[in-house]
Amino acid sequence: MGTAQFAMMKPTATLINMARGPVVNTDALLEALTVGRIESAALDVFDPEPLPRDHPLNSLDNVIMTPHRLLLPLSPLPHDHPLNSLDNVILTPHRLLLTL
Secondary structure (H helix, E strand, O other): OOHHHHHHOOOOOEEEEOOOHHHOOHHHHHHHHHOOOOOEEEEOOOOOOOOOOOOHHHHOOOEEEOOOOOOOOOOOOOOOOHHHHOOOOOEOOOOOEOOO
């Protein structure tokens, strides 16, 4: 999914990707989200994966991310895990990450 597909979406659309990260072109998604071509995104997978800590998607208020580990036993993420360093998420007991 890339620029052409985002251009066909309604500006109120939310992209949900729980399949594989490369299904969605990350650069095209970032552009669509920042210019208002789509309203929001919910992502369970990323390209690249893991998403670098300083990636611009991590700072967007209109993105919800989950760590793609929801079916594993509940246990804390390692202290140095990249998801623990993000300022725009809350890690719940069920490992859901919510943008603030």
